[in-house]
Amino acid sequence: MDETVQIFSISALTRKIKGVLTTEIGQVWVEGEISNLKQYSSGHTYFVLKDQTAQLNAVLFANARSALVHTDFLKDGQRVRAAGMISVFETRGQYQLVVRTIESAGIGALMELYEALKKKLRDEGLFENIHKKPLPLLPQRIGVVTSPTGAVIHDMLNVLERRFPNMQVLLLPVKVQGEGAAESIARAIEWLNLNCAPGSPRAVDVMIVGRGGGSLEDLWAFNEEIVARAVFASRIPVISAVGHEVDFTLTDFVADLRAPTPSAAAELVVLPKSEFEGRIAQRSADLRRLLLQQHKLLAQRLAQLTSAAVLKRPEQVVEKYAQKVDYLEMRLQHAVVQRTAAARLRAEQLFSRMGLVRERRVAELRARLAGGRQRMGMGAATLLAHSKGRVETLRRQLMLLGPLKVLERGYSLTRGADGALIRSVDDVAPGAAVLTQVVDGVIHSKVDKNCERSAGDE
Amino acid sequence: MSDKKMSFEESLKRLDKIVQEMESGEMELDAMISAFEEGQLLLKACTAKLNEVEKKIEKVVKGADGELTTAPFESAEQ
Structure with missing residues (x-):
């Protein structure tokens, strides 16, 4: 063996390869078709991406998968675009794509189309509520634009039959997916408007346009502009009924009412006959x-009126009034009598008071008169007596006045019992009582012998 | 009034109105009787509307001349 040859352990080589792959290639986007897809209970997904001549192992770990919005395209045969890191699974000496994100290659393109068309139609105002036509309360005939085969039409007819056994339905068999489907649907809607307009003998007053559920590609006909415009132009109200998708098709946006499924549309189109x-x-x-x-x-x-006392016993009313009249009369009389009596009493009182006054007055006057007379009489007598006395006194005084001065000087006056002055001895006889007046009184004396004549006197 | 041209919906609305007016208790007897009669006619018309149509499921087919026409449709034909 050549000593210069470097011998790697398998692990070291694998690590070296891994290093080269991750640094030289690293992050990539690839497009291919899914095959041999395996879903593990761990949540990780293993599959092979391939094209006509090559294949690449790929793994979609659970955390990356859970970040995906759509996963329903993760099926064998689906064309996808995947982004990830080229790495090496050392245990098995395999290189693979660790997928970070993956999307349907078909959907991506379709979604862009969908969004663009949706914006266009919305901007034109096709989705506005003011264009929505009211649905008839009781449709006379229902147009159904869908496939004549399959469970969908069958289910719809069942629902209708159950709700309204004698409802009329006109089916327009159309192609709901694939080449020419959109044109087929649009033509059916137009045909209905042309041949079954309101007022015509075959009038259809509401139509259901739809199909069963499927992938975005399956439902694509209902996102075509030609269908959306046919629905918008329809004078017959349209209920859209496309699949059980959460997403709306453009037909749903334009339709007068959107049902989530064809069966739901059959429920919405008419209330149960019952x-x-x-x-x-x-x-x-x-x-x-x-x-x-x-x-x-x-x-x-009426009964109340009939049995009312007035009508039943009219005399009762009269009696009542008669009684009232009597009562009033009685009161009137009473009042008059009372009034008269009062007047009389007053008159009598007046009279008696007047009489009393007069009598009193007369008596008073009389008394005054009598008093006057008496006083007058009394006065005269008194005056007379008084005057007499005065005259006597005056006379006596006058009588006394002359000799009074003389008496003061010691002279006296002697009178007989008859009061005559004794001027001569001849005027008295022995035994006669004489009164001698001196200046301060009278002396009573008696003559005891014959009075002698004084010599010289004569 | 209970015109034959009146739609089912209009007839029902008219009926509702008649009943409301009668319920108000301000109707005179004569008016009430004629309202009742009108109501009876409307009821008859509504019931007729519910039942006048015979169940008919048709489909549009293309005739030999290429024109579209209608033919009975059996849902069993799947």
Whole structure:
């Protein structure tokens, strides 16, 4: 053996190869077809990417897979684009692509088309709600644009049969996928508008356009512009019913109503016949009930009126009024009597008061008169007596006044019992009582002998 | 009123309105009776509409002359 030859261990060589591959190639995008796909319970997915002449092992680890939005294309035979790192699985001495992300090669291109067309139609206003036509409450005839074969039409007819046993359906058999499908669908919609317009004898007043579920490619006809425009132009309302996809087709956006599946469309297109019948029966019952109710009400009122006291015993009313009249009369009389009595009483009172006053006044006047007279009489007598006294006093005083001065000087006056002045001895006899007045009083004395005449006197 | 040209939907709406008016209790007896009669006619028309059509499932087929025409369709034909 040549001593200069370097001998690698398998591990060392594998590591060297790994190093070269990861540094020289590293991150790549590859496109190919999936084959021999194996899904492990660990969540990792192993498959082979191939073209006509070569193949590449690939692994999609669980964490990378869970980051994918769509995985339903991960099937044998699907054309995909994958991005990842070229690496070496040392245990088996295999190089492989560790996939970071993967997408359907077909879908990628279709999605771009879809998005572009969607934007275009939306910008044109084809999706606007103002274009949505109302659906008939009770369709006379339903147009169905779909494939005549397969479970879809069968299921729809079953649903319709169950809900509305005598509903009329006109099927327009069309190709729903592959070459020429879109044209076929669009023509059917146009044909219905042309031959079964509202008012025509074969009128269809609502149509369902759809097919069963499938891949984006399968449903593609319903994303074609020609179909979207035919639906938009339809004067007959359109219910779209495409697959069980979560995603909307362009036909869904343009349709007057979108059903998630064809069976759902059959449910939406018409209410169950029983519901209509129930509603009609309810209305019928309402009408009867209301009329009877009104009738009963009016009959009751009539009965009340008939049995009303006024009509039944009119005399009762008269009696009532008669009684009232009596009562009023009584009150009136009473009032008059009372009034008269009061007046009389008052008059009497007035009279009696007047009489009393007069009598009193007369008596008073009389009394005053009498008093006056008495006073007058009394006054005169008194005056007279008084005057007499005064006159007497004055006379006495006058009588006394003359000799009074003389008496002061010691002289006295002597009078007889008759009061006559004794001027001579002759005027008295012995035993006669005489009164001698002195200045301060009268002395009573008695003459005891014959009085002697004084000599010289004469 | 209960015109034959009235659609099923219009007839139902008219019925609803009649019932509402009768329910309001402000209708005179004569009006009520004529409303009732109209309601009866509408009910009859609605029931007829529900049943007048015979079940008919047809499909459009291409005739010998290339023209499209209709023919009975059996859903069993799968």
